[in-house]
Amino acid sequence: MTSDKYIKIKAPSSKSLSHRALIAGALSEGTTVVLDPLDSNDINRTMDCLSTMGAKFHVDAGTTNVTGMTSGPKGGQKEPEILEMRDSGTTCRLITALAGAGKGLFRIQGTPRMHDRPIGALTDALESQGVKVTFSDKDGYPPVTLEADGFSGREMDISLEESSQYLSGLLLAAPLAHETAIINVVGKKAVSWPYVALTLNVMEDFRVSFEVETMQDGTWTKADWRMVEKVIPGEIRFRVNPSPYQRDEYRVEGDWSNASYFLAAGAVGNKAVKIEGLSTDSLQGDRAIMGILESMGARIESDSSGVIVHPSKLHGVEVDMGLCPDLVPTVAVAAAFADSPTTITNVAHLRIKECDRLEASAAEVMRAGGKAEMTDDSITIIPGRLKKTERIVFSTYDDHRLAMSTAIFSLAGIEAIPEEPGCVNKSFPGFWDEWAKVTKGNGC
Structure with missing residues (x-):
């Protein structure tokens, strides 16, 4: 390609x-x-x-x-x-x-x-x-x-x-x-x-x-x-054992958590997205986003230069995300674009993050027109008619992951406005500049 x-x-x-x-x-x-x-x-x-x-x-x-x-x-x-x-x-x-x-x-x-x-x-x-x-x-x-x-x-x-x-x-x-x-x-x-x-x-x-x-x-x-x-x-x-730390040089690899929003964008938008700088054999738990999106029907290619996600028809899945909780807001939004419900389990610990991320993810999916149901440790996203062509201000809860995940709704034709865009500085200060490449490429 x-x-x-x-x-x-x-x-x-x-x-x-x-x-x-x-x-x-x-x-x-x-x-x-x-x-x-x-x-x-x-x-x-x-x-x-x-x-x-x-x-x-x-x-x-x-x-x-x-x-x-x-x-x-x-x-x-x-x-x-x-x-x-x-x-x-x-x-x-x-x-x-x-x-x-x-x-x-x-x-x-x-x-x-x-x-x-x-x-x-x-x-x-x-x-x-x-x-x-x-x-x-x-x-x-x-x-x-x-x-x-x-x-x-x-x-x-x-x-x-x-x-x-x-x-x-x-x-x-x-x-x-x-x-x-x-x-x-x-x-x-x-x-x-x-x-x-x-x-x-x-x-x-x-x-x-x-x-x-x-x-x-x-x-x-x-x-x-x-x-x-x-x-x-x-x-x-x-x-x-008692021992000294010793190393002259250490290089930090790319972040699968913060790449997840762009990987999801490739699947739900109308133009493929390539993310460079990711190691496909990384020990990062959030590398699981590749498998989750693939199980939902996304077509993904990867090589030494990066990962490419193609526009795909997504369907719902049931997935245990206890090992990769930071991906839940991303997957919840992507699931709102699918043609059947998605249930995410084993994520009770999301309730004590920067906000209650289960409640917050459910609320913002519903704000966009989808539906959501919760238990103490799970959330089910039920796709609905997303509010295309509308301007929606999404609550961000002073939580970087909610701000970045709800940006994906812009690929549904929604004018997605983050309540507090600056909260992404917690983990990804350059997010909105990179995201502008996605919206421009999709003609948003």
Whole structure:
């Protein structure tokens, strides 16, 4: 296919990998060069918090030089160092764990919505490592002050029912412990495992010593973490040895989460879209968008230069998205273009994101003319007559993923106006410039 037959988009750098690579660089000795990290509000939050704890950053034209902390994260002696999260949930979970492995006083705080997002499962694990935890308002929620003297290295338990970021934070912090740390996964279920795999991949790339063990016939047995596809609480644990982070250079790959809106646009619009910079063998869980769209009937091609999605007739599917929750708003909107209902299951944890993303996704699909039904952990999109040729202001809930996903409705002939277009700066500041290529290519 020649380039004039498709709209060409370059995928932004992975937000998840940018967080992890910058953290790993901050925990390394000397200087690490991080190539192509994402430039966004959330990443700036993480760098600001790491700077407060002792790291140094020099940013120059797509390259960030990270000078690591000396002797780990440093807090205040008499008054806590303020770690300001604003609305970045990833920063909050990962940095809180790092602060617990540091030394001194730290205060974790953010926006009012951040103070409504639970963190108790993580702070319980920190307390098992000797960290003193003091909540300012409501137990289990920020603001919270930590008094830390490094991880003890004793066993700790963590539940992944609310977020896999709790485990990722503990894994990133565990190499700083005084002795080998064993992290047990407990609870009833585990969500978003692929994000943990990204964490392990970065740790491996930075030469951290760890092992993953699974329960086999009543015995803990070393496992290849790359072969783990599903986490069963009580049957997996992580053994992390005290070890330095070490790497001279790390390149961040393209982001499947933020590419998802353009992939969906290729399927529901009238012109194919090519997204460059995506790795089809990536460990990112949101690579699942390819399989989901294909199961709905989309025609997709991929090679080393990128992924092309062709205009296609979509039909409804039933899909478990517990491993890729950030894709739910994208899939919900794409499903409104299909010819039969789509049911998305195992996504209760979306209710504690930047907003209640199940309620929000349902409301915006209905605003466009579709229908939606929900249970506690599922959403069903029932295609209806979309309000073509109408001007609709879509609520964005101060949530970047709602703003970007509802833009797809413009390909139905709707004049789709985001209530707060600037909220995309959280993860993809250049989104609207890239999206303009899609609307222009589709004659919108």
